[in-house]
Amino acid sequence: xxxxxxxxxxxxxxxxxxxxxxxxxxxxxxxxxxxxxxxxxxxxxxxxxxxxxxxxxxxxxxxxxxxxxxxxxxxxxxxxxxxxxxxxxxxxxxxxxxxxxxxxxxxxxxxxxxxxxxxxxxxxxxxxxxxxxxxxxxxxxxxxxxxxxxxxxxxxxxxxxxxxxxxxxxxxxxxxxxxxxxxxxxxxxxxxxxx
Amino acid sequence: xxxxxxxxxxxxxxxxxxxxxxxxxxxxxxxxxxxxxxxxxxxxxxxxxxxxxxxxxxxxxxxxxxxxxxxxxxxxxxxxxxxxxxxxx
Numbered sequence: 001x002x003x004x005x006x007x008x009x010x011x012x013x014x015x016x017x018x019x020x021x022x023x024x025x026x027x028x029x030x031x032x033x034x035x036x037x038x039x040x041x042x043x044x045x046x047x048x049x050x051x052x053x054x055x056x057x058x059x060x061x062x063x064x065x066x067x068x069x070x071x072x073x074x075x076x077x078x079x080x081x082x083x084x085x086x087x088x089x090x091x092x093x094x095x096x097x098x099x100x101x102x103x104x105x106x107x108x109x110x111x112x113x114x115x116x117x118x119x120x121x122x123x124x125x126x127x128x129x130x131x132x133x134x135x136x137x138x139x140x141x142x143x144x145x146x147x148x149x150x151x152x153x154x155x156x157x158x159x160x161x162x163x164x165x166x167x168x169x170x171x172x173x174x175x176x177x178x179x180x181x182x183x184x185x186x187x188x189x190x191x192x193x194x195x
Numbered sequence: 196x197x198x199x200x201x202x203x204x205x206x207x208x209x210x211x212x213x214x215x216x217x218x219x220x221x222x223x224x225x226x227x228x229x230x231x232x233x234x235x236x237x238x239x240x241x242x243x244x245x246x247x248x249x250x251x252x253x254x255x256x257x258x259x260x261x262x263x264x265x266x267x268x269x270x271x272x273x274x275x276x277x278x279x280x281x282x283x284x
Contacts, residue, residue, distance in 0.1 A: 081203055149210055
């Protein structure tokens with residue numbers, strides 16, 4: 001099933017802000033991402049199952065702060081102790097997940113329709129994030145993720161790439177438009193292209 | 196602004212946390228006869244010390260874990276942080 005856009009009312013394509021006389025390649029690029037599988041996986045406190053024995057899309061789960069294990073299609077973000085967010089373009093993985101994570105040891109929740117997802121790419125990505133987040137983004141490297149706040153909105157930041165910088169922001173769907181406004185406002189001074 | 200070293204995530208801004216009260220308060224044991232005074236102390240009465248104090252904080256916008264923080268209530272200096280189930284010596 002195709003996801004309905006969470007940002008359809010606000011996301012307009014085009015160039016905005018201080019984009020004139022700038023090379024299009026140097027502009028920030030902001031896009032909405034849809035049709036991803038998002039699954040929250042939480043291991044219960046009393047569970048004794050070892051995660052080394054579980055693989056999803058040939059990826060093992062890592063219980064380490066900031067860590068993201070990934071391949072071309074799937075990323076597994078550490079969200080907290082024994083708590084992960086699996087993000088994948090392969091929607092059929094949901095079957096594997098329910099087969100591998102039994103309900104006596106894990107809480108598995110499909111969040112695919114409950115998040116707005118925004119990708120930002122460009123040189124000034126970290127400057128945009130610094131305007132609203134209290135986190136020191138200089139510490140955030142490629143394939144790191146954190147939960148934090150942006151102008152008071154709780155979100156997950158996934159650092160997809162660092163050359164050029166590219167981040168993916170996940171936020172509760174109902175806060176998506178507010179975050180989009182905050183991000184685009186912060187981007188105006190650099191000029192951005194909305195894809 | 197305070198910076199709190201979450202034992203799970205690392206150094207984070209206070210904005211990501213929510214204060215949870217005195218961490219030294221112990222709930223009366225289950226199945227034990229509890230006097231009104233003991234309930235009153237557990238639910239309402241706090242010492243509100245000036246100085247070093249053990250507090251609960253919830254990393255509500257981060258890893259969503261409860262943690263213990265040793266903080267000076269007069270200077271706001273934070274000395275140590277612990278996981279919620281860690282014994283503080």
